[in-house]
Amino acid sequence: MAVEPVTTSRRERVRAATIDEIKQTALDLMREQETTDIRFTDIARGMGMTAPALYRYFGDRNELLTHLITDAFADLGACIAAAREAVPADDIGGRWVASASAYRDWARSRPQQFALVLGMPVPGYAAPDEGPTTQAAKQAMHELEELFISAATSGRLGAPLVRHASAAMAVCAEDKHPQLEGVVPPETFQAMLQAWASLHGVTSLEAHGHLDWLQPEARDALFLSQVEMIATAAGLPAPKAGYGQPLPKGDGSTDA
Amino acid sequence: MAVEPVTTSRRERVRAATIDEIKQTALDLMREQETTDIRFTDIARGMGMTAPALYRYFGDRNELLTHLITDAFADLGACIAAAREAVPADDIGGRWVASASAYRDWARSRPQQFALVLGMPVPGYAAPDEGPTTQAAKQAMHELEELFISAATSGRLGAPLVRHASAAMAVCAEDKHPQLEGVVPPETFQAMLQAWASLHGVTSLEAHGHLDWLQPEARDALFLSQVEMIATAAGLPAPKAGYGQPLPKGDGSTDA
DNA sequence: TAACGTGTGTGATGCTAAATAACGCAACTG
DNA sequence: CAGTTGCGTTATTTAGCATCACACACGTTA
Numbered sequence: 001m002a003v004e005p006v007t008t009s010r011r012e013r014v015r016a017a018t019i020d021e022i023k024q025t026a027l028d029l030m031r032e033q034e035t036t037d038i039r040f041t042d043i044a045r046g047m048g049m050t051a052p053a054l055y056r057y058f059g060d061r062n063e064l065l066t067h068l069i070t071d072a073f074a075d076l077g078a079c080i081a082a083a084r085e086a087v088p089a090d091d092i093g094g095r096w097v098a099s100a101s102a103y104r105d106w107a108r109s110r111p112q113q114f115a116l117v118l119g120m121p122v123p124g125y126a127a128p129d130e131g132p133t134t135q136a137a138k139q140a141m142h143e144l145e146e147l148f149i150s151a152a153t154s155g156r157l158g159a160p161l162v163r164h165a166s167a168a169m170a171v172c173a174e175d176k177h178p179q180l181e182g183v184v185p186p187e188t189f190q191a192m193l194q195a196w197a198s199l200h201g202v203t204s205l206e207a208h209g210h211l212d213w214l215q216p217e218a219r220d221a222l223f224l225s226q227v228e229m230i231a232t233a234a235g236l237p238a239p240k241a242g243y244g245q246p247l248p249k250g251d252g253s254t255d256a
Numbered sequence: 257m258a259v260e261p262v263t264t265s266r267r268e269r270v271r272a273a274t275i276d277e278i279k280q281t282a283l284d285l286m287r288e289q290e291t292t293d294i295r296f297t298d299i300a301r302g303m304g305m306t307a308p309a310l311y312r313y314f315g316d317r318n319e320l321l322t323h324l325i326t327d328a329f330a331d332l333g334a335c336i337a338a339a340r341e342a343v344p345a346d347d348i349g350g351r352w353v354a355s356a357s358a359y360r361d362w363a364r365s366r367p368q369q370f371a372l373v374l375g376m377p378v379p380g381y382a383a384p385d386e387g388p389t390t391q392a393a394k395q396a397m398h399e400l401e402e403l404f405i406s407a408a409t410s411g412r413l414g415a416p417l418v419r420h421a422s423a424a425m426a427v428c429a430e431d432k433h434p435q436l437e438g439v440v441p442p443e444t445f446q447a448m449l450q451a452w453a454s455l456h457g458v459t460s461l462e463a464h465g466h467l468d469w470l471q472p473e474a475r476d477a478l479f480l481s482q483v484e485m486i487a488t489a490a491g492l493p494a495p496k497a498g499y500g501q502p503l504p505k506g507d508g509s510t511d512a
Numbered sequence: 513t514a515a516c517g518t519g520t521g522t523g524a525t526g527c528t529a530a531a532t533a534a535c536g537c538a539a540c541t542g
Numbered sequence: 543c544a545g546t547t548g549c550g551t552t553a554t555t556t557a558g559c560a561t562c563a564c565a566c567a568c569g570t571t572a
Binding site: 513514515516517518519520521522523524525526527528529530531532533534535536537538539540541542 | 543544545546547548549550551552553554555556557558559560561562563564565566567568569570571572
Binding site: 267271306309482 | 517518520521522523
């Protein structure tokens, strides 16, 4: 930890801090106003500045949103990873429940950011081609893949409920994970995608308010039973503590 | 079919046609521009009118969007129902595959409308309290419920993969379907919600482009295997034709 | 046939917010 | 102490939502 005097100039550090403050203010406004449609004017006023000043830091509104999206992906991935690592490595089922709960809690505690990354982006927002969003989405999902890969390599992954996979699926699996040929069969790859989709489905419905007619306890119960269903269908072992309680929550501490 | 001269005046009919044209133009623009953020100016120009004229028909942009949302719900429900009814009533599994495929096809063929009803609404759009959207969402989902209810009442619904449901879930189930107490046990109600969530998940990921990295054939395979997984987990019988082909597609003929 | 009234569309106008331009200020540099 | 660079400000332009006052057209009524 030697002092490196010139790697980052003072100006650069101040600038980085300002950028962070802009992004944080934008997120705060999103939560306050319950929308992803934030105004440069409001962000600036929230910081005691005027709108044009923000253009020194972001070329336009799209650029700010793109940064928020990539940050959100990284944060989601970090939350999932943290929740997973908080459970002993030999408790695959426990790690699955922890990861899934982190996914849900992240979405519930930041519905706007969730919409930003996994819903339809803000109107007028055009994702850059070969966008950071796509790449970052893969990275976030990789945290879930990690779980399946370690389960498979340690031989603790049972056969999925759907035991057949098409040739196209096998090609895609091999294309995506060439190093896992033979270790993770196509139907397991398929089951992993199913798990992601099902987890995303229940999370998405809840985050967007489509389950509001259920009592909160019933929503919790639905989520846990969904997690159990997914695990069973994917061949993941049961958690050692059972499916009773949501485990330590990965709440919003790693916020972008 | 007697001629009823005065029930709807000529003016009223012309007005209704104009309203339909406005909504259709708005939907066309959404598809063209691939966004839910449509401008009154553009709608008007597309009809050879000017923007202020639209305010004769809709109080403001929100009101138009609300109508589009409720229409979309009705259309989604109609597509699902049509696909379901196209399969013999005794082929529960076939009806499930048809319904799920209709759900997917509807979302794929109208990604903007899908985002409108089941994603996060347009920025700046505030859903009316006790909104038509919530009520219409229930109605659309009822088309899926219908399947489970008829399966259960005819005794062709097996036990779900997750055989236990919490007390809160049981309360909600009874609260929602008081007439089905005893016929549809809480764990089946829970399994139905799981099925909806899982179906929505894979559909949502695909509609929003998060599965674009898969080959189209692999996406089809993933969807079908997901449908099979859901059916198995929910206790629905297998379709008589097997899970091989997507069945007659409920494509976009009932458009709003 | 002529006057009237309702429904409908238009141009003019206000407002808000994104984005740009031109200018002033402060901090570091030699 | 002067020059450079980066940051922030006050105009200004542009675009779109929403409202207003006015004009036209159609159907009705005298």
